[in-house]
Amino acid sequence: MVTPNRGARREMEAGDLFIEMPRRFRKKMARRKWRSDVATAEFVAASRFHRREIAKFLDGFRPDVIALEQCWLWPALREYVETCTPEARFSIVYCSQNVEQELMAQEAMMSGAEVDPWSVQRAVEIESDLAAKADLVVAVSEQDAAYFRKLNPGVVVAANGIWPREMPAGLDHWASRLAGLRTALFVASGHPPNANGFLEMTAPDLGFLSPAERIVVVGGVAGQIQSDPRFLRSADLNNARIELLGVQDGPTLSALIEFADVVMLPIVDGGGTNIKTAEALYNRKPIVATSFAFRGYEHFRHWQNVRLADNPADFQDSLVKALRSEAAVLKSTEIEQLDTLLWTETLQRLPEQFAALPRQRRVPANQANGSGRFIPGLLQRLGLRRKS
Structure with missing residues (x-):
């Protein structure tokens, strides 16, 4: 988890990786009125140390599947995909809760909205790239699935579910x-x-x-x-x-x-x-x-x-x-x-769908032709890297 919220550490379990954004970055985030989710993408893109920390964690875990519940850590994961060792074999799954770019665009149009056009554009860039390159996209509705199929034919629907409610009190x-x-x-x-x-x-x-x-x-x-x-x-x-x-x-x-x-x-x-x-x-x-x-x-x-x-x-x-x-x-x-x-019903097909995914090293086309400039380009945009 990458978050500005120190209290979120309590949600972590043994073996989880927790990265707290430092105070200096949190001030920058507040000054520029960045949403915490967009700020997550900017933070990992700009922090070579933390990208290496995430890569080391993944190397040690040796996953068969890397599933992103949201798109914001894709800048760090994409760099890992482009630089991991030839022995690494894994699939990438985008488990979309919604179409982030559409949701953020809606919020930007609301009265008193705090979502700026730059955040909307970043959502478009990050989510579209992830959805196009994932081995599988899991959407929660047919409407969302139709949107993602424009970017990737490998889309399935697993509806949101619930658990029975707790025993009442008071x-x-x-x-x-x-x-x-x-x-x-x-x-x-x-x-x-x-x-x-x-x-x-x-x-x-x-x-x-x-x-x-x-x-x-x-x-x-x-x-x-x-x-x-x-x-x-x-x-x-x-x-x-x-x-x-x-x-x-x-x-x-x-x-x-x-x-x-x-x-x-x-x-x-x-x-x-x-x-x-x-x-x-x-x-x-x-x-x-x-x-x-x-x-x-x-x-x-x-x-x-x-x-x-x-x-x-x-x-x-x-x-x-x-x-x-x-x-x-x-x-x-x-x-x-x-x-x-219930969750036990809505997610019942996902294990077999995950098991059927290819376990292979992914080499993005733009890396193969020598134009893999996603992370350097983003750093340059942030003013953290000069033009060569």
Whole structure:
């Protein structure tokens, strides 16, 4: 792991390689307003010491497959591919969570966005090069797969999955706090598209809800909603119809799911697929969502307990109807489909697909013709290497 976050070391296991960006680079990152993921690529590209450290780690591990969950360490890995010993035999897999370049371009267009055009361009350069050169690209949806197939025919789909939720805790507390209320649960991280979708689909305010109805918001998205000018314009009314609980532990979240009458998925942009959609389906809750929230889960769109709406007026109307009606009982055929949402099902074919990959040393074409200038060119762009 390469990160500016020192606390991330706690997530490491024995044998893992942890590289923390030094304070000097973190200051540079903050000054130039680089995203941490793009900064990761720039850091490893500019640090010969750490590229050697990564190469030494790979030499000692002698992998059969090198899988990148994100594209940002590709500059270091590409150099390793071009310089590793002839005895090295491995395949490269890009396990894409989304199309990074498209997601970053979307974020750059949002109001108050902190993503600059340079970061978008770097995402295009790095991800496109990796996707084209990988032995296999694993996408989470057919939409993402279609994009990557323009760069590489070796693309498979392995949908995002979930684990069954934890045992609930604090049931008495939440039963008392939510007594007499009908609740719609919104769970999301602090990823900007999550807050944007919520505020867009509930605009101009939460006055469409009755005093006995609440939206319960869990996760980092709560803080973003609370501080957004679109929410603050009607703060008194909004605060009377919402519970902004912030980040909660697994057992507490399970309790809130238990009491929720509806799960809302107001996702209007972003990348990959929305795992919260799979969780809502698996937990057998009525759902009010945008069509976009069901990308990757299209075969569940027509369930009785699923209401889809793609404009604020229809979304709000659907949410009110769901809150004021009882959930339909799932059919046995629908219940049987729920297990397909678990990780054990969504990833079951990957081991054989990985095993079938070629174990060979990769020599990029531009190295063979003497023009392997990716890393030197990047260093020059950063002002860390002069033109020859």
